[in-house]
Amino acid sequence: MNNTTLNRLLLILLLLNFWVSADETDWDAGIHNTEKLSFQVETFVAGFDVPWGMAFMPDERMLVTDQIGDLWVVSSDGKDKVKVSGQIPAVRAKGQGGMMDVEIHPNFINNSYIYLSFSDILENKSHTVLLRAKLVENKLIDAKIIFKADEKFYTKISRHFGSRILFDDKGYLFFCVGDRGERDQAQSLKMPNGKMHRVHDDGTIPIDNPFYNTEGSIKSIWSYGHRNPQGLVLHPVSREIWEAEHGPKGGDEINIVTKGHNYGWPVITYGRNYSGTIISKYTHKEGMDQPVFHWTPSIAVCGITFYKGNKFPEWNNNLLATSLKFERLHRVEMDGLKMVKDEIIYEAGSRVRDVEIGPDGLIYVALEDPGRIVRLSPYRK
Secondary structure, eight states, rough: OOOOOOHHHHHHHHHHHHHHHHHHTTTOEEEEEEEEEEEEEEEEEESOOEEEEEEOOSSSSSEEETTTTTTEETTTTOOOOOOOOEEEOOOOSSSSSSSEEEOOOOTTTHHHHEEEEEEETTTTEEEEEEEEEETTTTTTEEEEEEEEEOOGGBBBBSOOOOEEEEETTTTTTEHHHHHHHOOOOOOOOOOTTEEEEOOTTSSSSOOTTTTTTTTTSSSEEEOOOSSOOEEEEEEEOOOOOEEOOOSSBEEEEEEEEEETTTTOTTTSSSSSSSSSSOOOSSSSOSSSSOOOEEESOOOOOOEEEEEESSSSSGGGGGGEETTTTTEEEEEEEEETTEEEEEEEEEEEOEEEEEEEOTTSOOEEEEETTTTTEEEEEOOOO
């Protein structure tokens, strides 16, 4: 064997060793330093297409929706995941649509109810739908659609579905529907699009909803004038509903959602069309709420949560916000309703879709490429 052949064989062996090592390496491992603390990142569970929503069950297992139409149960240590079977709905996984958020019932331990939002299929059209089902031994049973818009609102447009799900402290169920690419519909109470909706846990509509007695209105509407909400969380202290909303080219908003209020889209906005042309010359108008704060230019904000726990006490009551566009996680510190700090704490190198606080007080972040959930834990020297 001559030296050239030997060198080639050695090179091949080195490359094979690299590839094997790369497969076994945690690509998210590393220490990250921030203003107040340091943390380490590790891959918690991988093997998804686009993990869209996460929810923890009382036994600390995690539910994960995959945009392509799957629902997974992940063990508390992240070492095992099982695809949920049974009455999984068919979804129109096209564009921004597909299987979206997941939430458990506040009394899940007794009734086993979970909720899914997804883009429903009607021929080649779709709309945001809300489903309730029981999760029993990793199988969905007793599935029931509890919110479905009239079929006349279904459209071929494959963007701006929303859609996060949230229970408040009184047990009401909130969920958001984007404007579906038809911006003017966000201002019409006769349209379900561009709205925050409130229903009972079985989908029936509370009679004290703000437009319940308004002739011709969609009775489930709680607030309106929204573009494409994809973040929803209760404030840990005030218990108000905070919402994150995609703007166009600029004007990503954080709002406090209040009964009957109009959040202005598209009459007022801090954003422009993607071409740079003006949507509206107004950023303020009487009778329309201002955001708590906005990102201009847009970061493509998605899932949000507040940190509350003992693992990162320095961040208690801080808002954690994801960025699809810039592939990062923000920590937002507030003084009342004034933003005093917006720190980029994690550069993921991948679109950041959602963030949740686990029962262990650690931070779980859903990333898209490759589809995986990473876990942030404190690093103390």
